Amino acid sequence: MSTYHFSHPSDRTLVAHVESLLRRVPEIEELDPQRRFNLIVATMEAVTNAVEHGNQSDPSKTVDLWVEVSDDAIRVHVRDYGGGFDPSDLPDPRMRENLLREGGRGVFLMRALVDHVEFVQRQPGTEAIITLYR
Numbered sequence: 001m002s003t004y005h006f007s008h009p010s011d012r013t014l015v016a017h018v019e020s021l022l023r024r025v026p027e028i029e030e031l032d033p034q035r036r037f038n039l040i041v042a043t044m045e046a047v048t049n050a051v052e053h054g055n056q057s058d059p060s061k062t063v064d065l066w067v068e069v070s071d072d073a074i075r076v077h078v079r080d081y082g083g084g085f086d087p088s089d090l091p092d093p094r095m096r097e098n099l100l101r102e103g104g105r106g107v108f109l110m111r112a113l114v115d116h117v118e119f120v121q122r123q124p125g126t127e128a129i130i131t132l133y134r
Contacts, residue, residue, distance in 0.1 A: 002027070005066040010055035010080070014063060018044045022076070027069045031132070038113040039076065039132050045106045046078040046128040054080025054126055073115075074132045081125040 006021050008014045019040050022028050028036060047063060055061040064079040087107060110117045116131040 002069040003066060007062050007064045009059045010051045010057055010061045010063055011059055012051055014051060015044055015047050018047055021065065025067050025069065027074060035132060039130065042110040042113045042130050043076050043078065045110050046130060049106055050078050050080035054082035056082060072134055074134065076130040077127055079122065079125055079127040084121045084126045087119045
């Protein structure tokens with residue numbers, strides 16, 4: 001198993017660097033272009049959530065991103081150091097009352113783009129685990 005780790009202060013500029021960080025991982029660069037794009041977009045969404053919702057854009061807190069590559073999967077972990085959240089509390093963006101809401105589609109989008117998304121509560125914070133099976 002190969003592991004790659006990146007850590008960055010909680011700042012929205014990190015989102016702009018996600019693609020270049022992930023493309024440093026040879027196994028991601030070798031993916032089919034559509035699957036690579038999906039993984040990058042899902043990771044960008046997880047990083048945005050970690051910065052804005054998890055760490056409340058507090059630059060004294062970091063967002064940790066690491067990639068684990070095994071024979072059967074590529075897993076991207078995105079960790080914040082905020083108060084945590086319960087993903088089951090998120091409203092379904094497909095419901096009529098949520099269709100015109102400005103936000104609230106990120107986790108739904110992540111789950112649509114990759115094979116599996118899991119949220120693990122840490123002390124402190126939340127870790128999003130994004131999986132693409134190989």
